[in-house]
Amino acid sequence: MERLADIMIFAAGPGDAADLARVHVDAWRETYQGLLPAPYLAAMNPGRHAGRWRHQLTAAPLADVVLAAEGPEGMVGYCAGALVGEDVAEVSTLYLLKSAQGLGLGGRLLAACARVLQARKARSLRLWVLDGNVRARGFYEHLGGVGEGRRPVNGWGGGLTETAYRWADIGVLARR
Template identity: 40%
Template sequence: MSERITRAVIRRAQPGDAATIARVEVDSWRAAYLGLVPASDLNALSTQVREASWRRILTHGAATGSRAWLLDAGDAVLGFASAGPTRDEDDDPTEVGELYTIYLLPAAWGRGLGAALLDTAQADLARRRHRAMTIWVLEGNTRARRFYELAGFGRDGARRRARVGAGTLPEIRYRRAL
């Protein structure tokens, strides 16, 4: 794995990448949310359903300002991220960008690759003249929260309940200036 990682590049995702993104997303969810999300919900995740959703997002994302990037090691995609204008009603989408998703295969965790994807999304939002960036994270996801805090994000006080599987879980919003 480490040899592939040294040759990984970040590239813009295309509609043809939907199946790969879905696989990374499902594999990452099953590892990252174990103990936070009921196992029955994690086991019910479908790469086919996620693929259809990602195909729509990647095909029509330009209309909403959404963009996605892959961490591509040539023979395997190790992770992805997506970002665009905020979807939150309490922020101005011309001023605030949002990191919608960032997921890595579990074997790629802890190697600085998530930071490279985050940097790519931040740079893109800054080029588009967003002044701040937000991300919603499950309150119980201490690993992700630590990652965002190390990257300069701080909690901004916003909270909500996110639909996850058959239930809802508390999320908190993080923010940083760009």
């Protein structure tokens, strides 16, 4: 188990791609066991994801924000977001390894991401959560996110839906 006091948050760069990919694959396997098809999770390939992260961090538009959290034994989580309209931010991904959950780190990462996006003139923030991800939905609701709108998720054999959570005032997150 990690300790919050030992974890630092920093802006990730292309050199962090392999660590981001490792956390990405491990966190997806931990989070989505029973929710996404087992063969898909088993086939996730850290090397392929590292290539995608490297590309995103090299070629990303200026609006992209990728923050990572690192403890004494390496990276344990990340959060990424972007401006998707003149003053609208979207967090596309927020994942922590199980060993780093429940310490306050997810809230901190989301708040840090919101602060960067607010500084880039975002006034509201939204994100999408798989409906079966009950824990994450409770977390977003606890932080003031309001559920608004569901949509089907493409892929994974169909049948999955996700819900949008919105913070009309990004400051609610940024001030945490």
